[in-house]
Amino acid sequence: FLIDEYLTSSICPIGEQVGGDGSMAYHKVRKKVLPKRLSPRPWRAKTGQLDDVHGPARKSSTNDPTADLLKQVAELQISIGEKDAAWIGRVNADLGTTLRIAVVGERSAKTAALINTLLENPLQNSLQSSESHVRKISYGVVHAKVAGSGDVKSSAEWLLKNEVQIYEVPGFDIITPAQLEEVVYKSDLIIVVTSASNRLTSPRESAFMKKFYTHGKASLIIAVDGLEQHTEDTIEVLEGVRERLQSFTPRNTGVKLPHVAVVPVNVRRALAAQALLQKKEPPARFAEEWSASGLQDLKASIIARVDTPVDRAAHKLLTATFTASQALQRLADGQSTTEIALESAKFELQGLIDRVVKAEKRLVRDFEETDLAVVQDSVSALSEAVRKYFAKVRFWKLFWRSDFVADDLKAMMRQHNLLQAEYQMVYAVGKLNEGLYGLRERLQEHMASLTNPNHPISAVGGSAAKALREDLVRIRDILDEQTLPNAPVSHADPFILRNQVMRFDASRHCDDLQRKAEKLVRRQAGFQILLYGSAVIGTHLGVPFAIMLPSALTISAAGFGWMRLRWGALESRFWGKVSEGHKTLKDNILGIYQKEFTSVVAEPLVSIIRLVEEAIATRRREVAANRQAIAAALKQVEEVDGTPVDRT
Numbered sequence: 173f174l175i176d177e178y179l180t181s182s183i184c185p186i187g188e189q190v191g192g193d194g195s196m197a198y199h200k201v202r203k204k205v206l207p208k209r210l211s212p213r214p215w216r217a218k219t220g221q222l223d224d225v226h227g228p229a230r231k232s233s234t235n236d237p238t239a240d241l242l243k244q245v246a247e248l249q250i251s252i253g254e255k256d257a258a259w260i261g262r263v264n265a266d267l268g269t270t271l272r273i274a275v276v277g278e279r280s281a282k283t284a285a286l287i288n289t290l291l292e293n294p295l296q297n298s299l300q301s302s303e304s305h306v307r308k309i310s311y312g313v314v315h316a317k318v319a320g321s322g323d324v325k326s327s328a329e330w331l332l333k334n335e336v337q338i339y340e341v342p343g344f345d346i347i348t349p350a351q352l353e354e355v356v357y358k359s360d361l362i363i364v365v366t367s368a369s370n371r372l373t374s375p376r377e378s379a380f381m382k383k384f385y386t387h388g389k390a391s392l393i394i395a396v397d398g399l400e401q402h403t404e405d406t407i408e409v410l411e412g413v414r415e416r417l418q419s420f421t422p423r424n425t426g427v428k429l430p431h432v433a434v435v436p437v438n439v440r441r442a443l444a445a446q447a448l449l450q451k452k453e454p455p456a457r458f459a460e461e462w463s464a465s466g467l468q469d470l471k472a473s474i475i476a477r478v479d480t481p482v483d484r485a486a487h488k489l490l491t492a493t494f495t496a497s498q499a500l501q502r503l504a505d506g507q508s509t510t511e512i513a514l515e516s517a518k519f520e521l522q523g524l525i526d527r528v529v530k531a532e533k534r535l536v537r538d539f540e541e542t543d544l545a546v547v548q549d550s551v552s553a554l555s556e557a558v559r560k561y562f563a564k565v566r567f568w569k570l571f572w573r574s575d576f577v578a579d580d581l582k583a584m585m586r587q588h589n590l591l592q593a594e595y596q597m598v599y600a601v602g603k604l605n606e607g608l609y610g611l612r613e614r615l616q617e618h619m620a621s622l623t624n625p626n627h628p629i630s631a632v633g634g635s636a637a638k639a640l641r642e643d644l645v646r647i648r649d650i651l652d653e654q655t656l657p658n659a660p661v662s663h664a665d666p667f668i669l670r671n672q673v674m675r676f677d678a679s680r681h682c683d684d685l686q687r688k689a690e691k692l693v694r695r696q697a698g699f700q701i702l703l704y705g706s707a708v709i710g711t712h713l714g715v716p717f718a719i720m721l722p723s724a725l726t727i728s729a730a731g732f733g734w735m736r737l738r739w740g741a742l743e744s745r746f747w748g749k750v751s752e753g754h755k756t757l758k759d760n761i762l763g764i765y766q767k768e769f770t771s772v773v774a775e776p777l778v779s780i781i782r783l784v785e786e787a788i789a790t791r792r793r794e795v796a797a798n799r800q801a802i803a804a805a806l807k808q809v810e811e812v813d814g815t816p817v818d819r820t
Contacts, residue, residue, distance in 0.1 A: 237812045238492045244805055245496045252503050252798050253635035258350065262357050263499050267488050270310075270335050271478050274355050277365035278374060279343030282397060282439045286365055287340055289442040289467045290474075291328040306347060306355055309338040330471075334478050344376035356384055357495050360487040361391050361477060363470075368398035368409050372416045381420045385432075387501075388494050391487055392432045393473055399436035401464055406436050433473050441465040493813040497806065503634075504802045507795050510637050513628040514792050517640075521784055524618050528611055528777055532769070535607045539765055543600035544758060547593040547673065551754040554588040558747065567739035568732070574693045578686035582679050590673050597669035597761065604765070605663045608773045612655055615780060619648040622784075636791045636798065643787035651780050664768045669761055676757045678750050685746045692742070696735045703727055 246263045254260055275283045287309065311332040312325030330336070339355050341347060356362065364380070366372050372381060372394070385392060396413055399406045413434050445461035462468060477483055561584055565573060573580075621627060623644050629637055707724035711717050 238489055241496050241805070241808055241812050242492060244808070245499050248503060248801060248805060249499065251635065252507070253633060253638060254499075254503065255633040258354065259499055259502060262495050265358065267492060269484070270337055271361065271484055271487060272337050272339060272359045273361045273363060273474065274339040274341060274359035275363045275365060276341040276344070276352070276355070276380065278367075278370065278376060279345055281343075281365040281367060283340060283342070283365050285439045285443060286395065286397070286437070286467075287338060289439065289446060289465070290338075290471055291326045291331075305342070306351055307340045309340060330475065334475060336478065344380060352380075356389065357498070360491045361393065361474070362389065363393045363395055363474070365395045365397060366413070368396055371396070371409060371412050385417075386420045386422055388497060390432065391490050393470070394432060394434045395437050395470055396434060397437050397439050399438060399466070401436060401466055410434050410436060435466060435470045435473055437466040437470055438464060439467075442467040489813065493809050497809045500802050500805050500809065504799065504806075506632065506634050507636075507799050507802065509632045510634050511792070511795050513632050513637065514640070514788055514795065516628055517622060518788050520618065520621075521781065521788065524615065525781055527614065528781070531607060531611055532774060535604060535773075536766070536769065538603070539600055540762065543596050544762065546596035547590065547758060547761065550588070550590045550593045551757075554585060555751070555754075557584050557588050558750065562743050567736045570689050570693050570739065571697070574686065574689045577689050578679075578682040581682040581685070585678060585682075590676060594670045594673045597673055598666055600765070601664050601666045601669055601768075604769060604773070605666070608663065611773065611777055612651070615777060616648070616651060616655070619644060619651060623648060636794045639794070640787055640791040644784070647780060647783045647787065650783070654776050664772045668764060668768060672757065672760050672764060676753065678753055681746055681749045681753075685742060688742050689739070692735060692738055696731060699731050700728060703731065
């Protein structure tokens with residue numbers, strides 16, 4: 173087969189027999205015109221045509237499901253917010269009909285030499301390797317020696333016949349990861365060149381295989397350079413490479429990658445064979461070296477994958493589905509990152525809520541335990557003074573002090589006024605406003621943290637994170653408006669509680685007590701006068717004095733007892749009214765404080781926090797919907813491709 177391939181090569185030496193020994197003299201090179209395309213699979217060839225060994229031929233371009241899939245992925249990229257323009261371009265790129273082959277490897281893998289041998293370029297100016305750029309090699313007329321970067325033309329007819337373009341990657345360590353990704357994602361077939369010593373074990377080779385092969389880029393051919401054909405060492409090396417390939421296969425994911433051909437090659441012997449061809453050495457020597465190089469096996473393996481429309485369509489389909497799955501996985505990873513950032517923001521917000529609630533409870537507790545205690549102390553002092561006064565003013569003293577009861581009580585209330593309580597209420601409102609400013613400042617710091625470019629929410633991409641940042645900026649502006657001095661609820665009125673204390677007045681109860689005391693004195697005086705007058709009249713009418721006097725004294729004592737009880741009742745009723753007024757004052761103060769606290773502190777802060785919570789919850793629902801859409805698209809990839817997608 174190799175001899176036949178040599179004799180039917182598109183470029184081969186033409187010899188003439190000279191001399192009697194039958195030796196051949198090679199004096200010119202002629203490009204042969206072949207009557208029909210040669211089959212890289214001669215065991216499957218028919219006369220005049222190739223057998224459709226894979227079934228009915230499909231169109232060389234991607235089919236409608238693939239186009240619909242890529243369109244769906246592109247729409248998801250727009251709706252979710254893909255930031256990388258390169259990925260948007262990859263999904264929207266026209267796959268076309270040209271089959272793209274990339275040759276990659278380490279700098280020491282001699283990819284340029286291997287490409288030259290594949291292009292059958294021994295008798296023309298060899299393509300010099302690019303030192304820093306990826307080069308595209310396609311069929312065309314070579315006008316001059318080509319070097320450096322850019323598009324390169326080659327006259328190898330198999331490029332034209334198979335509609336193939338080759339991308340030469342100078343080395344993993346020479347180009348950037350972005351350049352390597354661009355080549356891999358647009359290529360339909362990857363030839364990974366490794367040396368017999370490396371065997372895909374170098375760090376850059378391992379990283380390449382993990383990044384692409386493990387995630388589904390299985391249209392690969394592994395060319396192991398530096399091997400001799402059909403030796404025990406070669407078999408051992410190939411087995412080692414296959415085991416290495418097996419280590420890159422995803423574990424426990426249900427993903428079964430297609431078989432990857434491992435081809436032993438020897439670029440040095442291929443170059444030596446082409447040198448013999450240039451020197452017009454006998455075909456046998458060329459055939460020996462060329463056969464030992466394994467390049468013909470590699471070339472046959474390449475052409476076997478692209479020779480039928482079915483094969484080409486399959487490769488295009490794999491390229492499209494791999495690009496789609498990786499683009500979707502990238503979107504899914506972005507949504508996972510966004511979900512983590514949103515969860516972190518929610519956790520931070522919950523921490524802020526806990527701190528705000530704790531600060532609010534502390535303000536209310538301090539007011540009840542400290543500020544209201546001052547009011548209670550003032551009331552208690554007044555109550556104690558009133559008790560002492562009533563202890564001094566007995567009922568019998570009312571006969572000459574009833575006109576001064578109100579004046580005495582008012583004077584005592586003036587001595588024990590609630591001025592200290594008024595000051596304390598002003599101080600309490602000041603502390604409330606100070607706490608309000610502190611809570612707002614804490615909330616502003618939290619909002620500034622959430623909208624900071626260094627926050628995880630700002631670091632992640634996507635429409636959900638962007639919309640959340642915009643929501644947070646608007647909420648921050650609302651919070652800033654609430655802190656303006658002329659805002660309706662910027663602070664509490666510092667005199668609102670003091671005014672309640674000032675309005676408290678128990679003097680009306682004093683006047684009422686004096687009126688009742690005077691009435692009681694008048695009644696008692698009238699009763700006693702009537703009693704003793706009746707006793708005198710009774711004695712005059714003949715009632716014995718010994719009987720009348722004790723009776724009168726007894727009735728008089730009963731009258732004074734009733735007066736005592738009545739004065740005690742008036743005292744208790746007065747004290748009850750004053751105590752009720754004190755309790756009402758405390759309740760009013762506490763109610764107004766809580767109302768002010770709610771309207772000035774709690775409600776504005778709660779409204780801001782609720783806005784943030786709703787914004788985060790809305791974006792989490794959006795992320796969940798995006799992830800469902802991505803999962804549906806990945807399922808469609810599986811249906812189009814026919815193989816499970818690795819979603820790890």
